[in-house]
Amino acid sequence: MVSLARRNLFHDKLRFVITIAGVAFAVTLVFVQVGLFLGLLDNASVTIENIDADLWVTSRNTPNVDFAHTFPESYVQRVRSVPGVARADNLIVWFMQLSLPTGAQEGTLVYALEDFKAWNLPWSVIEGHVEDLPRGDFFFLDDSATRRYGPFAVGQHREISERRLKIIGRTDAARSFTTTPIAFMDTALAQELSYQALRGNTTYVLVKLAPGADVAAVRAEIGRRLPYNDVFTKAEWAQRSRAYWVANTGIGLNTYLTVFLGILVGVVVVALTLYTSTMEHLKEFGTVKAIGGSNADIYRILAEQSVIAAVLGFAVGAVFALAAGPGMEKAGLKLIITPDFGAIVLVGTVLLCLAASMVSFRKVAALDPALVFRG
Amino acid sequence: MTVLTSQNVVKRFTEGKQTVEVLKGVSLDASRGEIVALEGPSGSGKTTFLSILGCILTPTEGRVVVDGQEVDLSRPGDLPAIRRRSIGFVFQQFNLFPALSAVENVEYSLNVRGVKGSAARREAERVLDAVGLADRKAFLPRDLSGGQKQRVAIARALAGAPPLLLADEPTANLDSHAGRQVLELFRDLAKRENRALVIVTHDPIVRSIADRVAVIHDGLLAA
């Protein structure tokens, strides 16, 4: 089979390159924008996703995991007594002040537990033993803190809430949406440091269900026993934390807008280059019709051209986006591009390019083959 | 055997409030192996008539039968199928596909006609050999002379064995030497392969190769 579509597409190399560049530009933009968006959102719920809890008890109307409010730590007893609960512990998430050796003050988001191991927190330890945390004025710090606090090492000291604490471990991948670095310490120490707010209080109760327990029933029972708290499943709580940032910052709208603009640019470039190409080859399309080609034959030519442009443009754009990942990582930005999302972008690119070819198709479908006999 | 029958073909064009009757009742037949030259002054309606015979335009009135298939004026959607099956065209400006080589030009038109794969390639090579371009098969049209381009076009028209060949001023873009060569080749092949050939022309050489000359004048065939 001879492909007039492919031959014509490759015959005009400059226009072909422009078409591919247009698609690639759009694809890169969508990947980077959505990838950054997903990366930022991932930070908003990364601790929730990794902590090994089935249910989270929060104070009423807590909007996201970073903005915790206190309630009495003794509530955990009521949770433990609910049938179907295998384990329940207090988790404190609290914002504190950290003094740097330079004297500058920075914020830190403290995660405090009595038994870190039991809840898979922190989930990625680079150095140190979390079991040692209760043994003194110790804390773990996540490596991402380097950007805010400068370099640090295990064995050094930093002041948190005006108390000298020793860094006894480093973690990786613990992030907050606000980019406030995360520290890990024992519950009792955290309560001492923020005595006013945290004495006798906690901010969350983590719940692990017994095997075979009915999630809905346990949750309802906890809700009944703690009427002034909220209970969320892990997935709901992660979703709630993310949704807060999407709704309350510009990132949601910003992402939609750039994705829309990227798509618009891509579609317009493809539609225009395909259309100018079609106009230049109008006489050839007339010849195809004169020798008996049907509108389906014509559409096949245009569709083949737009699918080639879509697939090659997608490939180039995806390579660019993936290549941008490591650089973004260095800048402290996480770019998340999943295979699922890639597949959606590919299908979307092909469909939009086919739609863009319709402009040309309408023109050729209306073409009178009698023009082949005219000058 | 008659391949083409046309009776009392009338064609009117309406442009706004003006209506012109370009063809006023023209009848023309052609049989297999027969070569008909269609002459007439500029604007007399030759191209219009050829387009109707080629099922590219529909007549306003009259009857056209190509290879046993009657053109149904109420079903213009059937025309492409008749063109695919039964008609090969040669145009004044060659109308080759610039991005396709000589053999691909022929092969592609066979693909459109429904002949696919290696059968199409073999037939394309056969007709290119027949028009004497065996050594130019891989050439793009821009690397061929005018006469060679028109020979590729003739090969394309012959390929797939349509019984009716229609050509509109096939020599107008060629010098008289190349024009004569192309016409003689065209005649020989049409005769050998037993096709009916209608050539619209101003070129006096065509008369010398035609079996019959029809002259159109002011929308009517001159006696």
Ligand SMILES: Nc1ncnc2c1ncn2[C@@H]1O[C@H](COP(=O)(O)OP(=O)(O)OP(=O)(O)O)[C@@H](O)[C@H]1O
């Ligand atoms: N699509 C159309 N709409 C309106 N008028 C048309 C159309 N096609 C042809 N005509 C008219 O029909 C007449 C005959 O045109 P045609 O092209 O058939 O002449 P011709 O004999 O082939 O002339 P030439 O020798 O110059 O090629 C012309 O007056 C032309 O204006």
Ligand SMILES: [Mg+2]
């Ligand atoms: Mg003409």
